[in-house]
Amino acid sequence: MGRNTTADKTPLLQDAEQNIGNSEYVFPQPGNVGVCIPQTNPPRILNLGSGGSAAGQTLSVVFGLSRILESTYNPYPGFPGPITGILEYGNGGRSTRVEFDLTVGPFSGALNVASPAIEPQDGLTTVTVPTGVLRAYARYDNLLLAPVLGTDPPQSLAQLSGVAPVGPGGPVAVTNPAGGPNLIVPPEPVLVKAMASYFTKPHAKVYKTVWCYCSPQIAGAPAVQVTSPYIVGGFANFAFFNLPAFTRKVKVLRFPTSVGLAVLLHNGIRPVDFVTIAGGLTAPEINVIGDECIIGISSSPDAVTMLALVCEIGI
Numbered sequence: 001m002g003r004n005t006t007a008d009k010t011p012l013l014q015d016a017e018q019n020i021g022n023s024e025y026v027f028p029q030p031g032n033v034g035v036c037i038p039q040t041n042p043p044r045i046l047n048l049g050s051g052g053s054a055a056g057q058t059l060s061v062v063f064g065l066s067r068i069l070e071s072t073y074n075p076y077p078g079f080p081g082p083i084t085g086i087l088e089y090g091n092g093g094r095s096t097r098v099e100f101d102l103t104v105g106p107f108s109g110a111l112n113v114a115s116p117a118i119e120p121q122d123g124l125t126t127v128t129v130p131t132g133v134l135r136a137y138a139r140y141d142n143l144l145l146a147p148v149l150g151t152d153p154p155q156s157l158a159q160l161s162g163v164a165p166v167g168p169g170g171p172v173a174v175t176n177p178a179g180g181p182n183l184i185v186p187p188e189p190v191l192v193k194a195m196a197s198y199f200t201k202p203h204a205k206v207y208k209t210v211w212c213y214c215s216p217q218i219a220g221a222p223a224v225q226v227t228s229p230y231i232v233g234g235f236a237n238f239a240f241f242n243l244p245a246f247t248r249k250v251k252v253l254r255f256p257t258s259v260g261l262a263v264l265l266h267n268g269i270r271p272v273d274f275v276t277i278a279g280g281l282t283a284p285e286i287n288v289i290g291d292e293c294i295i296g297i298s299s300s301p302d303a304v305t306m307l308a309l310v311c312e313i314g315i
Helices: 157-161
Strands: 021-026 044-048 057-067 083-090 095-102 123-131 133-140 172-174 183-185 190-198 206-214 239-242 247-255 261-266 271-277 285-287 294-298 306-313
Touching: 021 044, 021 133, 044 190, 057 083, 057 133, 083 123, 083 190, 095 123, 095 206, 123 133, 123 206, 133 190, 157 206, 206 239, 247 261, 247 294
Parallel strands: none
Antiparallel strands: 021 190, 044 133, 057 123, 057 190, 083 095, 083 133, 172 183, 206 306, 239 294, 247 285, 247 306, 261 271, 261 294
8 A cells, every 4th residue: 555645644724725714606597497407517615635635534614605785796685595505525536425405694674675784694504524525515406306216308396297397496476565566586696605624513403405396486376296107116106206315304395285295215126114194284204214215205186386305414
């Protein structure tokens, strides 16, 4: 085995070519239809270490996220989000990645009208990983809907049902205070910051929300049955989705809540567990145990106008 050089042992946060903190503007996904594939190059916020580092540490990354009010990027505030944080970590030669929700900080003022004289508050998320190299990214997931497993090319529930979806961050129809037609408020860009430190203990849970369907937020919005013509593991009439890496619990959100759901947990080879969510009840948290990595959902014969999986990430 080769001997590590002194250069290989430079601690991550003493890399003269990098900084422990940085920020980037992130913008909504382009287009006006639901897409399954995210943009391939989200903004890189941190880039710490080089391949083969022998000075790995337990490293915490604090993500800060705020709405912005300035003429260049966001002269007319709208509704932000959802925003995903991404960490790639490992030893350079081998690495993995984890995705999680970033909390959007509020403006001081009305919900969709900022006060330009007030510095916006950050929403904060802390993640701790053992690593020798670290890359931090952020992705704006508006108009990004999870693909149904088995579809080729990848298709969302909206595409399978032939309806035009709207991202969970907008555009949103809001009441016009001056009267007349509703105002259509677009999703707004945000400023994402990331700061790194050693051995920081996180004090909050981390989640990742997988949006499966979100119809336009107007009267008469299209509702769809959560079913799929594709069969996974011998099961038909279920729409199957990947669970994010490190998922420990999952809560299935749907609207209207009167819709009952059948939920199937699967390990990619065979079904492992089955849960029924009765209509009218608050959705329970479902433990994800063993090698469960896929979730199947069916709402037949009822239909939903919103479906999302809120996953607790165990990192």
